[in-house]
Amino acid sequence: MFSSLRIRNYRLFFTGQVVSNTGTWMQRIAQDWLVLSLTGSSAAVGFTTALQFLPMLLFGLYGGVLVDRLPKRPTLLATQTAMGLTGLALAFLTLTGHVQVWHVYVAAFAVGLATVVDNPARQSFVAEMVGPGQLQNAVSLNSANFQSARLVGPAVAGVLITGVGTGWAFLLNGLSFLAPIAGLLMMRSSEINQVERAPRAKGQLREGLRYVAGRPELMWPIILVGFIGTFGFNFPVWLSAYADDVFHAGAGAYSLFNTLMAVGSVAGALLAARRGTARLRVLIAAAVAFGVLEVVAALVPSYWLFALLMVPIGMAGLTVNVTANTAVQMGTDPAMRGRVMALFMMVFMGGTPLGAPVVGWITDAYGPRAGFAVGGVVSLLAAVTVGLALARVGGLRLSVRWNHGHPHVRFVPRSRELATAA
Numbered sequence: 001m002f003s004s005l006r007i008r009n010y011r012l013f014f015t016g017q018v019v020s021n022t023g024t025w026m027q028r029i030a031q032d033w034l035v036l037s038l039t040g041s042s043a044a045v046g047f048t049t050a051l052q053f054l055p056m057l058l059f060g061l062y063g064g065v066l067v068d069r070l071p072k073r074p075t076l077l078a079t080q081t082a083m084g085l086t087g088l089a090l091a092f093l094t095l096t097g098h099v100q101v102w103h104v105y106v107a108a109f110a111v112g113l114a115t116v117v118d119n120p121a122r123q124s125f126v127a128e129m130v131g132p133g134q135l136q137n138a139v140s141l142n143s144a145n146f147q148s149a150r151l152v153g154p155a156v157a158g159v160l161i162t163g164v165g166t167g168w169a170f171l172l173n174g175l176s177f178l179a180p181i182a183g184l185l186m187m188r189s190s191e192i193n194q195v196e197r198a199p200r201a202k203g204q205l206r207e208g209l210r211y212v213a214g215r216p217e218l219m220w221p222i223i224l225v226g227f228i229g230t231f232g233f234n235f236p237v238w239l240s241a242y243a244d245d246v247f248h249a250g251a252g253a254y255s256l257f258n259t260l261m262a263v264g265s266v267a268g269a270l271l272a273a274r275r276g277t278a279r280l281r282v283l284i285a286a287a288v289a290f291g292v293l294e295v296v297a298a299l300v301p302s303y304w305l306f307a308l309l310m311v312p313i314g315m316a317g318l319t320v321n322v323t324a325n326t327a328v329q330m331g332t333d334p335a336m337r338g339r340v341m342a343l344f345m346m347v348f349m350g351g352t353p354l355g356a357p358v359v360g361w362i363t364d365a366y367g368p369r370a371g372f373a374v375g376g377v378v379s380l381l382a383a384v385t386v387g388l389a390l391a392r393v394g395g396l397r398l399s400v401r402w403n404h405g406h407p408h409v410r411f412v413p414r415s416r417e418l419a420t421a422a
Contacts, residue, residue, distance in 0.1 A: 016183030023176025025153025046360025064342020084177030094167030158255030208339030226347030264314030291380025
């Protein structure tokens, strides 16, 4: 389960990310709550989320082109420093009492700009640190790392918000970036797997798009995470509205919801780390479960039942992300990985500027339950549609048999050769 941690460079990277990710989750909770406090609007929370992910939608593919050209470690040093300084600036404004909502909007957009390069660089750098043999394990542990931080970050943020204010959460986030910066500086260059960087040339963006379009095993998982990321992962909008408007429980409930979702996410990531391969059938099953669970959670009346449902929702959502991420990375040529992963992150995160305001408007106009249910229905329809498309591309057919009096439904290959490939 933890085999990739035997590699020193990845171990330094992993440790630094534990600290930084905790700070990042603290800032996310504090940022959402600050905007809700300043405006009283779920749509404003959605707009803040949209601003943070808008740069990925606008410039994500160009970020991937840059990452394929640049050395990954110096690039990450620059992006991590920029995000740390943004957190410190927001902390100063908040602690001095001068913060206004537009300051939060600018900070969210600035972090998004750094993320355009940081995300594909981090995704690609993992493969350079561990090599293809440990890639599945390292990607899964990265997700477990990020989600484990959700166990600590929201809890600490909830205590700080209710005790001393949001400014201290921003300050700790800014300081947390010292850990990954130190880890990057301590790495041994000789132990990094050298990948030939793409030379500067015209048409590299179109080349990346053509590469994905010609590979259905890459294109369809990217389409699926695009729909789920756009409409199914708007939890800052929904959970803050549930805590404030449905259950009237305040920041503590918002922190609890995020923490319980992180518990499920960590479990999903660790289970993914144990699997040797990323199977597309697991991706589709997890996406279907994710959509169904969101619809169920939208309908339950009980506070504690809603809170407990965050655990399986987190597990299913994380399984979708890790499985798709690993399948795409392992199926991509190293020289194209930056562009392909930039496209992956662009549709997963960059769709939020389109989905978050829509979901925020539905939540304000028709209530949090309607907003949550819409996200679940769209995710479910996307999972079924992409599952059928992948089955058709892979030469599979639907098999319905009775086994001991119970129906047994699954996709099976049409031929022996396709059975071997599947």
